[in-house]
Amino acid sequence: MLIVGCGDVGLRVAHALPARVRVVALTSSPQRLPILRALGITPLLADLDVPATLQRLAGLCQRVIHLAPPPAQGWGDPRTLALTRVLRRRSKPDVMVYGSTSGVYGDCQGEVVDETRAPGADSPRAQRRLDAENALRFLGRSDGVRASILRIPGIYAVDRADGTPRARLLKGTPVLQTADDVYTNHIQADDLARACLAALWRGKPQRIYNVNDDTRLKMGDYFDLAADLYGLPRPPRVPRSTARDQLPLLLLSFMSESRRMDNTRLKQELRLRLRYPTAGDGLRGMAGAVAIAAIRSNAIRP
Secondary structure (H helix, E strand, O other), X not given: OEEEOOOHHHHHHHHHOOOOOOOEEEEOOHHXXXXXXXXXXXXXXXXXXXXXXXXXHOOOOOEEEEOOOOOOOOOOOHHHHHHHHHHOOOXXXXXXXXXXXXXXXXXXXXXXXXXXOOOOOOOHHHHHHHHHHHHHHHHHHHHOOEEEEEEEOEEEOOOOOOOOOHHHHHHOOOEEOHHHOOEEOEEEHHHHHHHHHHHHHHOOOOEEEEOOOOXXXXXXXXXHHHHHHHOOOOOOEEOHHHHOOOOOHHHHHHOOOOOEEOOHHHHXXXXXXXXXXXXXXXXXXXXXXXXXXXXXXXXXXX
């Protein structure tokens, strides 16, 4: 199996695989080669931004999980286009899974969103992901590859870089007041890795899956919940009219979209039983892990 974009989630996927599966990971960083080898993964040095380096991927693996992000600029994803072009040569993969973003739906004004809803990508970031989705679905339709598209919201985990709300709570970063607040969606990182594997084995051809838990919380309520569990002050609430002066642009962009994602397909078609069915379940486990880490840190201080 080939993992393209073997970062945090890709490593979780590799760890969850049976030992008999040979895992090949594409990386553009020579520094990651010994790290991947130490984890029992065969590294392949190549760069999605340099298509000529991808030739060894042709006919290499029967199954592909593509988790690499698009470039940071532009409206398209030339990386995914280059990948699909090389995979069409020689023997094509049987199955491909792509990790996209729920941002392709755009602002749904708090409505419940299932996979039949037409995309409303209204930002370059979301449009790049939609372009990648289209490239994968074209590969599936034209070459008989069973391609699954996973639309992923916010990912959290205590052992993931920036994977908890704790740092933001400690900074006292404001959230929107209730009248202006937006619905937000989440998935715990290990559940996301399991969803990737479920789609690999059970996904239907050219099928889209929302990969989120059962939580229906507004963003401010999510951070209030985390603050209570961590024993930290709740974040201040501000009106949208003043938020532009207090929040970074990227965070503001997330606060401009509101939707409640439906995960029925994930549970019925992929038959995935979430280990962390709500953000509360995941945050409670994370709060315990943070507390243990703090105790250990204090215990080793001179």
